[in-house]
Amino acid sequence: MKASNSFDLIVVGGGAAGFFGAINAVDIKKDLKVLILEKSSKLLSKVRISGGGRCNVTHHCFEPTPLSKHYPRGQRELKKLFRIFEASDTVAWFEQRGVKLKTEADGRMFPVSNQSETIINCFLSEAERLNISICKNSEVVDLTPQSEGGFWIKTSDQNIYQTKMVLVASGGSPKESAYQWLKGIGHSISKPIPSLFTFNDFNKKFQDLMGVSVNHAVVQIAGTKFKQTGPLLITHWGLSGPAVIKLSAWAADYLFQKNYDFTALVNWVGETTEEELRSRLTDHKANHPKQKIVKHAMYELPGRLWVRLCQLAEIDDEKVWGELPKKNLNKLIENLVRCQFQIKGKTTFKEEFVTCGGIKLDEINLERMESKLVSGVYFAGEVLNIDGETGGFNFQSAWTTSFVAATAISQRTN
Numbered sequence: 001m002k003a004s005n006s007f008d009l010i011v012v013g014g015g016a017a018g019f020f021g022a023i024n025a026v027d028i029k030k031d032l033k034v035l036i037l038e039k040s041s042k043l044l045s046k047v048r049i050s051g052g053g054r055c056n057v058t059h060h061c062f063e064p065t066p067l068s069k070h071y072p073r074g075q076r077e078l079k080k081l082f083r084i085f086e087a088s089d090t091v092a093w094f095e096q097r098g099v100k101l102k103t104e105a106d107g108r109m110f111p112v113s114n115q116s117e118t119i120i121n122c123f124l125s126e127a128e129r130l131n132i133s134i135c136k137n138s139e140v141v142d143l144t145p146q147s148e149g150g151f152w153i154k155t156s157d158q159n160i161y162q163t164k165m166v167l168v169a170s171g172g173s174p175k176e177s178a179y180q181w182l183k184g185i186g187h188s189i190s191k192p193i194p195s196l197f198t199f200n201d202f203n204k205k206f207q208d209l210m211g212v213s214v215n216h217a218v219v220q221i222a223g224t225k226f227k228q229t230g231p232l233l234i235t236h237w238g239l240s241g242p243a244v245i246k247l248s249a250w251a252a253d254y255l256f257q258k259n260y261d262f263t264a265l266v267n268w269v270g271e272t273t274e275e276e277l278r279s280r281l282t283d284h285k286a287n288h289p290k291q292k293i294v295k296h297a298m299y300e301l302p303g304r305l306w307v308r309l310c311q312l313a314e315i316d317d318e319k320v321w322g323e324l325p326k327k328n329l330n331k332l333i334e335n336l337v338r339c340q341f342q343i344k345g346k347t348t349f350k351e352e353f354v355t356c357g358g359i360k361l362d363e364i365n366l367e368r369m370e371s372k373l374v375s376g377v378y379f380a381g382e383v384l385n386i387d388g389e390t391g392g393f394n395f396q397s398a399w400t401t402s403f404v405a406a407t408a409i410s411q412r413t414n
Helices: 016-028 045-053 064-068 075-081 087-096 116-129 176-183 242-250 252-257 274-287 303-312 326-337 393-411
Strands: 005-012 034-037 101-103 108-111 133-135 140-145 151-155 160-168 189-195 197-201 213-221 227-234 238-240 261-267 339-348 354-359 377-379
Touching: 005 016, 005 151, 016 034, 016 116, 016 160, 016 393, 034 160, 045 116, 064 075, 075 393, 087 101, 087 108, 087 393, 108 116, 140 176, 160 393, 176 189, 176 354, 189 242, 189 252, 197 242, 213 242, 227 242, 238 242, 238 339, 242 252, 274 326, 303 326, 326 339, 377 393
Parallel strands: 005 034, 005 160, 034 133, 160 377
Antiparallel strands: 101 108, 140 151, 151 160, 189 354, 197 238, 197 339, 213 227, 213 261, 227 238, 261 339
C-alpha cells in the first residue's frame, strides 16, 4: 500500500474537537506534522450555527463536580477530566488568543463579538500559524494498523495516508454505519440516538398560543422520575424551551424505547405543590369573591395561557371566585400542576443535532483519551458516548477531551 503523504498525526474531523485537539497538540510539541481530514466541504459547521450563530462556547460553571452534573452520559468520567481542563481553562485559552468571552444571565458564555465567526477565525488562524494541513471532502472509510507501527488511512476520494497517530474527532452521527471504520479496529458502539429535541403535541390543543412562555415550569414524563425545571415555550408543534430540551437529554434512552409516544405533564406554577396551590386558591376565593376569575391571571402566568387553563376547567368568562364550584376549582388545579400533553414525535432543536451513543467509554484510557484496544488511536468530542445538556456543555466536553488527548499525543514518542 502506497501512501500519498506521511504525518505524525492525522485528525479525523474538522469540527470543534478536531481543531482544538490539533492546535493544542502542535502548540505543545511544535515539530508535529499534522493533517485534519474533514468529510464535508465545510469546516467547524456546528461552531458556526451554535447559539443562533453566536457560538455558545462554554458555561459559567467553574467547578468540576457541578459542571459534570450537566451530562446525562459521561458524568463520572468527565468529573475527573474537568480537573485537568474545565470551563475556566477554556475561557483562559481563548483570551490568550485574543478572544474574550462574556457570561449571560443563564450562565451561557459567548464571544464578546456575538459572532461565531470570531471562534472560527481563531481556530483557522491558529491552524495556519502552526502549519496544520487541512483536507476537506475527505471521509475516512478505513483505518488499518501497520505491523511495524502507525496506520494507513484510506479516504472516500481514494487517497491513502500514513500516520504515526490518529485522533478521532469525527463527531456524532444518527447512523450507526458512520462508525463502521471504527468497528473495523475492534471498537464497539453504543447505539447512536437523538438527544436535545422538542416535543410534538399530538392534539395541538395549545397550538394557537405559540410564542407564549413561562419562566419557571416543571415538565415531567408521566409514569417516570424524569423531570426538569426551567423556562418553557409553547410552539406551533408542541413544547420547547430549556426545561424540555434538558428533559429530552436525560430521558433520551427511555423516549427512544417509547418511540417518542408518551404523556408529558406540565406544572405551570413551577415547584408549587398541589396542596400549596389549593391553599392559595382557596384563600384567594375567600378574599376576592367578586373578582372575575378569567380576567385576573395568577402566579404571573401569561394572560392568554391563564384564559386557556380556565377554559379547560370549564370556567365561564363571567364567573367570579365566590361562585366557583369545587368541581371547576379541582379542574383548574389539575391543569395548573398536571397539564397533560400527549406527545407523539419530536423535532430537532434548531440545527444543533446532538447524539447520545458512540464509542463506549470503557474502551478508552481516560487519562490519555487513548484506545485500550489500539495503541496510538485517540478519541475526542461527540464521537464518544458523552453528551450534555444545551447551554455550552457539549462544546466544553469537546474542548476537555481533545485537550487531554492532545497532551497525551504530544508526549508520545514513536
